[in-house]
Amino acid sequence: MRPFDYVEIRVPAKPQYVGVARLTISGLASRIGFTYDDIEDLKIASSEAITNAVQHAYADVNEGEVVVGCALYEDKIEIMVADHGKSFNFEETKQKVGPYHEQQEVEFLREGGLGLYLIETLMDEVKVHHQEGVTVFMTKYVGDEQVEENVETISS
Known part of the structure; x- marks a missing residue:
């Protein structure tokens, strides 16, 4: 049994469907x-x-x-956005995806820079796979435990 639920939607590559994907992810x-x-x-x-x-x-x-594929875990959500238009195996694609580094050219992502900056800033982990189109893999953890559990409390 998989440790996550997986939900995938396909939307036409048209601006009016961006909101549909947003609402799905929000829910x-x-x-x-x-x-x-x-x-x-x-x-x-x-x-x-x-x-x-x-x-x-x-x-x-x-x-x-x-x-747009979403893997739902107890403590995180992993979102994949792929523009190559064909189905993919979530675990296979997850293994192939490489991390984004600020030193790399952002041209391969076909983005002017601000979008990638926002994605990198707002998500806990970002990886990009750029063969057969571009797949952006984003992870967000529930709560702040991954940061705060190692922080000491100082009282005055």
Whole structure:
């Protein structure tokens, strides 16, 4: 049995469907127990990735789709946004994805820079796979325990 539930939607690569994906992600994040602020961060980061795919992935053709996959764990959500338009195995793709480093050129992501900066800032982990299109893999943990559990409390 998998340690997560997986939900995948496919939307046409058109601006009017970005909101559909945002609402889906918002609903899924709410089920796990994310705070309002974290859900807003998830919506902004995923919107940037989806909008990027809509604007740039299929510029030469009038058709295309964006695949948004969400893996729901007890303590985190993993979101994949793929613009290559075909189905993919979640675990396989997760293994192939490489981390984004600020030193790397952001050109491969087909983004002007601000979107990638927002994604990197708002999410806990970001990885990018750029073969057969671009797949952005984003992880957000529920709560702040991954940071705060090692912090000492100082009282005055």
